[in-house]
Amino acid sequence: MSDGTDVMKTIKRSPGVNYPVLIPNLKGYETAMKCNIEEVAIFPAGSEGFSQKNLNCSVEEGLKRFKEVAVQAIKDGLRVRGYISCVVGCPYDGPIHPKGIAKITEELFAMGCYEVSLGDTIGVGTAGSVQRLMREVLKVAKPENLALHFHDTYGQGLSNLLAGLEFGIKTVDSSISGLGGCPYARGATGNLATEDLVYFLYGLGVNTDIDLVKLIEAGRYISNFLGKMTESRVNRALSDRFKNHSDIVKIAACTSQLN
Numbered sequence: 578m579s580d581g582t583d584v585m586k587t588i589k590r591s592p593g594v595n596y597p598v599l600i601p602n603l604k605g606y607e608t609a610m611k612c613n614i615e616e617v618a619i620f621p622a623g624s625e626g627f628s629q630k631n632l633n634c635s636v637e638e639g640l641k642r643f644k645e646v647a648v649q650a651i652k653d654g655l656r657v658r659g660y661i662s663c664v665v666g667c668p669y670d671g672p673i674h675p676k677g678i679a680k681i682t683e684e685l686f687a688m689g690c691y692e693v694s695l696g697d698t699i700g701v702g703t704a705g706s707v708q709r710l711m712r713e714v715l716k717v718a719k720p721e722n723l724a725l726h727f728h729d730t731y732g733q734g735l736s737n738l739l740a741g742l743e744f745g746i747k748t749v750d751s752s753i754s755g756l757g758g759c760p761y762a763r764g765a766t767g768n769l770a771t772e773d774l775v776y777f778l779y780g781l782g783v784n785t786d787i788d789l790v791k792l793i794e795a796g797r798y799i800s801n802f803l804g805k806m807t808e809s810r811v812n813r814a815l816s817d818r819f820k821n822h823s824d825i826v827k828i829a830a831c832t833s834q835l836n
């Protein structure tokens with residue numbers, strides 16, 4: 578958490594782009610406020626085990642701290658987005674009951690979150706567990722206020738996404754080339770790769786207005802810069818077989834004509 582200030586001061590922010598900042602407590606909030614932030618991200622865990630590891634406190638204590646942050650942020654005119662980690666499974670406590678996640682979701686909205694992102698942090702979820710989760714959480718929230726945050730550790734990210742989309746959710750978290758992961762979720766890969774997400778949505782006839790070719794090039798750039806193989810299957814497939822831009826354009830056009 579300590580180098581978040583450097584990141585916020587270094588990045589070139591684009592107009593119209595949201596930069597939510599992970600804030601675990603008021604200390605973090607005071608630090609973040611010096612970086613001209615517009616949106617706060619609070620992130621309770623869905624399990625005691627992960628809460629202890631990720632926040633060094635119980636779920637209840639974590640919610641108390643996040644409430645302090647949310648109340649202050651809203652007073653200061655900032656937006657607050659909620660995340661819940663380990664919504665289907667926890668590396669320490671095992672399977673997580675959807676009722677508990679629904680309760681935390683309710684508490685986050687009560688604190689003033691405009692949206693709650695449901696995080697399968699270790700990627701153990703399946704379409705079945707996402708369906709069970711959605712049925713419970715939609716008893717306390719509307720689909721338009723929820724987001725899906727899947728990690729692809731077990732290769733279930735896109736099928737979990739489809740299960741969530743079928744409940745009317747329209748906001749999905751992803752990361753370019755599947756970067757990310759969490760220091761306390763041993764072995765968990767990063768988020769669903771944005772390239773795979775966009776390709777998948779093209780195939781469903783969902784127009785994302787995202788240029789798949791540029792996305793693939795951005796994924797290639799960051800993977801090379803980090804010296805890390807991309808987690809994106811689409812990027813890997815297109816990069817390996819199609820070295821130049823025009824071939825990728827053909828493929829991208831082909832998917833977008835599928836609609």
Ligand SMILES: CC(C)(COP(=O)([O-])OP(=O)([O-])OC[C@H]1O[C@@H](n2cnc3c(N)ncnc32)[C@H](O)[C@@H]1OP(=O)([O-])[O-])[C@@H](O)C(=O)NCCC(=O)NCCSC(=O)C[C@@](C)(O)CC(=O)[O-]
Pocket residue numbers: 578579599600601602604605606608620630631632633660661662663696697698726759760
């Ligand atoms: C929350 C703490 C700090 C509590 O950690 P703690 O040890 O309980 O905190 P503390 O109050 O005892 O203080 C210990 C030290 O941390 C400092 N400290 C205290 N608060 C802050 C702060 N906000 N920012 C920077 N420094 C802080 C504090 O000043 C002190 O420094 P010292 O006096 O020893 O020099 C720790 O548990 C922590 O850093 N947790 C975050 C770990 C992390 O980065 N996890 C990954 C986030 S991404 C995620 O959670 C998943 C998500 C959201 O993406 C969705 C999903 O996929 O599930």
